[in-house]
Amino acid sequence: MSRINDSGNIGVMGTGQTKFGELWEESIETLAKQSIDESLKEAGLDISEIDLLVVGNKLVQQLEGRAHVGALIADEVGYEGPTIHVEGACASGGLAVRQGLLAIKAKTAKRVLVVGVEKMTDVSVGEIGRALMSAASEEEYWAGATFPSIYGMMARAYLEKYNLDEDVLAWPSVKNHDHGIMNPLAQYQKKIGFEKVNKSALVADPLRQLHCSPVSDGAAAVILSGVDKCEVEIIGSGHAGDSLGLHGRKKIWTMKATKTAFKKALNESGMSIEKIGLVELHDCFSITELLALEDMGFCKKGKAATMIKNARKDGYWKIEVEGNRGGLVVNSSGGLKACGHPVGATGVKQVVEVARQIGQKVDKTRRIKELEVGATHNVGGSGATVLVHVLKKSRN
Amino acid sequence: MSRINDSGNIGVMGTGQTKFGELWEESIETLAKQSIDESLKEAGLDISEIDLLVVGNKLVQQLEGRAHVGALIADEVGYEGPTIHVEGACASGGLAVRQGLLAIKAKTAKRVLVVGVEKMTDVSVGEIGRALMSAASEEEYWAGATFPSIYGMMARAYLEKYNLDEDVLAWPSVKNHDHGIMNPLAQYQKKIGFEKVNKSALVADPLRQLHCSPVSDGAAAVILSGVDKCEVEIIGSGHAGDSLGLHGRKKIWTMKATKTAFKKALNESGMSIEKIGLVELHDCFSITELLALEDMGFCKKGKAATMIKNARKDGYWKIEVEGNRGGLVVNSSGGLKACGHPVGATGVKQVVEVARQIGQKVDKTRRIKELEVGATHNVGGSGATVLVHVLKKSRN
Numbered sequence: 001m002s003r004i005n006d007s008g009n010i011g012v013m014g015t016g017q018t019k020f021g022e023l024w025e026e027s028i029e030t031l032a033k034q035s036i037d038e039s040l041k042e043a044g045l046d047i048s049e050i051d052l053l054v055v056g057n058k059l060v061q062q063l064e065g066r067a068h069v070g071a072l073i074a075d076e077v078g079y080e081g082p083t084i085h086v087e088g089a090c091a092s093g094g095l096a097v098r099q100g101l102l103a104i105k106a107k108t109a110k111r112v113l114v115v116g117v118e119k120m121t122d123v124s125v126g127e128i129g130r131a132l133m134s135a136a137s138e139e140e141y142w143a144g145a146t147f148p149s150i151y152g153m154m155a156r157a158y159l160e161k162y163n164l165d166e167d168v169l170a171w172p173s174v175k176n177h178d179h180g181i182m183n184p185l186a187q188y189q190k191k192i193g194f195e196k197v198n199k200s201a202l203v204a205d206p207l208r209q210l211h212c213s214p215v216s217d218g219a220a221a222v223i224l225s226g227v228d229k230c231e232v233e234i235i236g237s238g239h240a241g242d243s244l245g246l247h248g249r250k251k252i253w254t255m256k257a258t259k260t261a262f263k264k265a266l267n268e269s270g271m272s273i274e275k276i277g278l279v280e281l282h283d284c285f286s287i288t289e290l291l292a293l294e295d296m297g298f299c300k301k302g303k304a305a306t307m308i309k310n311a312r313k314d315g316y317w318k319i320e321v322e323g324n325r326g327g328l329v330v331n332s333s334g335g336l337k338a339c340g341h342p343v344g345a346t347g348v349k350q351v352v353e354v355a356r357q358i359g360q361k362v363d364k365t366r367r368i369k370e371l372e373v374g375a376t377h378n379v380g381g382s383g384a385t386v387l388v389h390v391l392k393k394s395r396n
Numbered sequence: 397m398s399r400i401n402d403s404g405n406i407g408v409m410g411t412g413q414t415k416f417g418e419l420w421e422e423s424i425e426t427l428a429k430q431s432i433d434e435s436l437k438e439a440g441l442d443i444s445e446i447d448l449l450v451v452g453n454k455l456v457q458q459l460e461g462r463a464h465v466g467a468l469i470a471d472e473v474g475y476e477g478p479t480i481h482v483e484g485a486c487a488s489g490g491l492a493v494r495q496g497l498l499a500i501k502a503k504t505a506k507r508v509l510v511v512g513v514e515k516m517t518d519v520s521v522g523e524i525g526r527a528l529m530s531a532a533s534e535e536e537y538w539a540g541a542t543f544p545s546i547y548g549m550m551a552r553a554y555l556e557k558y559n560l561d562e563d564v565l566a567w568p569s570v571k572n573h574d575h576g577i578m579n580p581l582a583q584y585q586k587k588i589g590f591e592k593v594n595k596s597a598l599v600a601d602p603l604r605q606l607h608c609s610p611v612s613d614g615a616a617a618v619i620l621s622g623v624d625k626c627e628v629e630i631i632g633s634g635h636a637g638d639s640l641g642l643h644g645r646k647k648i649w650t651m652k653a654t655k656t657a658f659k660k661a662l663n664e665s666g667m668s669i670e671k672i673g674l675v676e677l678h679d680c681f682s683i684t685e686l687l688a689l690e691d692m693g694f695c696k697k698g699k700a701a702t703m704i705k706n707a708r709k710d711g712y713w714k715i716e717v718e719g720n721r722g723g724l725v726v727n728s729s730g731g732l733k734a735c736g737h738p739v740g741a742t743g744v745k746q747v748v749e750v751a752r753q754i755g756q757k758v759d760k761t762r763r764i765k766e767l768e769v770g771a772t773h774n775v776g777g778s779g780a781t782v783l784v785h786v787l788k789k790s791r792n
Contacts, residue, residue: 052635053637058463059463061457061458061483061530062457062458062461062463065458065526065527065530066530067454067455067458067483067485067527067530067531068483068484068485068530068531068532068640068776068777068780068781069483070483070484070637070781071484071485071531071637071640071776071777071780071781072640074637074640074780075533075639075640075641075644075780079637080637080638080639081636081637082635082636082637082781083484083637083780083781084482084484084491084495085482085483085484086480086481086482086483087457087463087464087465087466087481087482087483088464088466088467088479088480088481089463089464089467095480099480099495099498101502102495102498102499102501102502102504103498105498105501105502105503105504106497106498106501106502107501108498108501108633108635130461131461131463134457134461134462134463134464135463135464135467136464137471237504239448239478239504240477240478241449241467241470241475241476241477241478241479242476243471243476244464244467244468244470244471245471248471380464380467381464381467384464384467384470384471384479385464385466385467385478385479
């Protein structure tokens, strides 16, 4: 298998992101349009210069009974070219980015607009819970499990396996809220302390309310180009699967698809792990961040919480990783926990955040200095779909 | 833009198709599994030798509230690799085939399993009508239009533009039922005469019941390979869009996206149109077949019905096309009208039918002799998404 950029690097030409949050005045069309317009402006392109529109969305068919989602978003922005709608549960956004890359790599498109969008806050808690749970296996669904309970089982198994106290689960949440304070697009700009997380209501043992990402609305867009000089390039893409339900896995304190997807993306990129200065990873629950850091290889199994706890606080929490002098920032956006998790948008937002940080396009107050390489990590379900992308500053 | 098979041709290594019809004992998983198992058997592959699973499905999220559809089907067949679910209304199947081609062309996969599946007959007529209508524009939806009425308006405009009698709309249905009689996988094996079509109940003027494709269950699968010698190859792929609603189009007696997608696919294939001996095209309504034949260029505008009426009857209706000695068979499967239209499966079934006809793999009684080149044409909505593929007999 060759690198995704064999035929020349694929650049990030434009980025767009709406604020994430409870956006009751907005629809999926208006959210998508806002992020698309912003990305086109940054790229200096008209919509007619786009060869393909890829939409990542999980829920609009279920919650609003609407289909032909690619053409629906296209209609809103006056685009009449080919469209695709991809769905891979909460990894729909990362999957959309990958389809954009493949279309360019296959030489069927020069410039692809990828938009991830989700509108989750217009329905009841029961409805959204049921809709989200549809991404799990039928066995889990009919047994009455929820995603908090599925990840709760993974967390319990993890804590027992590595002989850890429950309270270590708080560290990703504490860090990500510290980061979210700096991000004006984040759903929450609010500090939460270690004690507060550990005293928040128990949702599904051992997961507490403040270990869980929120229900959110939002959209993010990227314009990928195979022909233009861009400041930031996507140099690796990995996509992996696993069994749909937890009961199909031998070990539930690790996520096999994270390992596989990260390895593929890193191999393609030609980078070594210590070059990565930022990773936007999928902290749908705090346990997911711990598993991801370990499964990608940033530390040994069982050590992620301690690694986060011991981070240098320098605006961002900078995690000490062997061989990485500048330190690793994890979830500068605030992650899913503080930035919010509009599920179809998340995977695209991760690419937007990393591209903007590398391109020094976020507000000065929250720029990661001298950042050259970053990665994204997007999970569908409890790990049956994982997408990883590696981005770097262009040498052009 | 280069040909999709620049880096070596992409072969059809295996095919599978369930019977189409009202299959009340089956679910989307069991249908998908049947077609997948058949395709793997034909290819001589184990599921573990597949690099990517692409699922085309439009309705399961809406009708059954289930998501993560790629992983859902994967789970049923014991596949743990990467999966994608694509949705493009009734062109979801063709879109899935194209994503499979792109993944191989982009060198991220060697062998891709593409499955299209739909389960439509378990809900009420009102529910399925509403779910289908979700692929149209909001303006059409809220005005109370249905797809029969949208295509009815196209048919009325077409008949007036070319000064034709309503009864010519019957010819695609009469022909496709004659073809369906020969296909054991077709939903209907029943002759219908010209008079009968024209006396069937009016659904949306001028469209009558027997101008309309049915509601169906079914699945179809193809295994695409970039590395194996195959008897049949996909040598061209075209994907085009248009405005979502009819009100966005200047002419509604033509389908712009059919023209664009067919031109792209034919250009890629390096073939001229008279080489095509079979086209499986999207006759969701009889008007759609007439528009498709004309927009692809098999005859002049307004002439398709006469062309079909004057076909030689030689088992199949063989249409006289300038430069094509053997004649053109249109919808040997029976088309959407007689074979059935499980929407997400249709675009994949078209590729299965053409590949099997070229590879001489259908029952002797219904083989098209000396067939070298065939094409498929799959429409989403009223033409906002169109996919065309061109297949040929391999020279290896």
